[in-house]
Amino acid sequence: MTALTRILLVGASGRMGQQLLPLIQADTRCTLAAAATGRGGHELGLGDVPQLTVGTLNDAPEVDVVIDFSRPAGLEAALEFCLRRRVPLVSGSTSLDDFHWAALDSAAQRIPVLWAANFSLGVVLLTELVRRCAAVLQGWDCDIVESHHAMKLDAPSGTALHLGAAVESERGELPRMHSLRAGDIVGEHTVQFAGKGERIELVHRATNRVIFARGALEAALRLVGQPPGRYAIAELML
Numbered sequence: 141m142t143a144l145t146r147i148l149l150v151g152a153s154g155r156m157g158q159q160l161l162p163l164i165q166a167d168t169r170c171t172l173a174a175a176a177t178g179r180g181g182h183e184l185g186l187g188d189v190p191q192l193t194v195g196t197l198n199d200a201p202e203v204d205v206v207i208d209f210s211r212p213a214g215l216e217a218a219l220e221f222c223l224r225r226r227v228p229l230v231s232g233s234t235s236l237d238d239f240h241w242a243a244l245d246s247a248a249q250r251i252p253v254l255w256a257a258n259f260s261l262g263v264v265l266l267t268e269l270v271r272r273c274a275a276v277l278q279g280w281d282c283d284i285v286e287s288h289h290a291m292k293l294d295a296p297s298g299t300a301l302h303l304g305a306a307v308e309s310e311r312g313e314l315p316r317m318h319s320l321r322a323g324d325i326v327g328e329h330t331v332q333f334a335g336k337g338e339r340i341e342l343v344h345r346a347t348n349r350v351i352f353a354r355g356a357l358e359a360a361l362r363l364v365g366q367p368p369g370r371y372a373i374a375e376l377m378l
Contacts, residue, residue, distance in 0.1 A: 259355030
């Protein structure tokens with residue numbers, strides 16, 4: 141009988157954490173070993189599953205992989221924990237700076253690390269289409285318009301920056317980016333290439349956050365057993 145993959149979820153009380161909890165508990169391939177929140181006071185109702193904070197991750201039982209959807213401070217704690225325990229890290233935390241990117245690169249020399257701006261399979265494919273268009277449509281104007289809920293803190297979104305990087309890899313410069321924050325929009329990204337007399341628009345609309353949670357869980361399960369390195373989601377999912 142194959143052993144269940146033991147998962148520590150960091151950021152369990154957040155938007156993505158709340159989507160991941162039921163998915164992990166319902167998946168027959170894994171088990172929720174522990175859940176951590178940013179600070180105390182969030183009762184998750186997990187029964188016998190240990191509930192921690194980012195400051196008490198050392199109290200976690202043995203785990204096989206960590207999934208992190210927290211704030212930068214939570215990512216720092218998760219990275220430290222993963223390096224100490226020698227377990228893989230999957231993260232979708234946002235608002236990161238150069239210090240965090242360097243920390244992820246450094247950790248990848250010792251453990252498998254996957255950070256992604258978006259865990260949707262549709263966005264993975266969109267990125268490949270954007271890269272292809274950017275390469276072929278040299279000289280065309282390129283703009284990225286992204287829309288999210290009013291409470292989202294970062295702008296442009298991590299996904300927009302990721303798509304912009306795909307354009308930059310083929311053209312040497314970033315496209316123009318435009319951000320909208322309104323209502324309860326889960327996430328919409330439009331990449332427009334405009335030439336003389338014609339225009340191409342590539343659009344991805346997320347209507348439910350569960351697609352991101354499902355992708356993150358699948359990526360975590362596939363990352364277990366991989367050698368140390370910095371992984372892109374496309375490497376594991378496509």
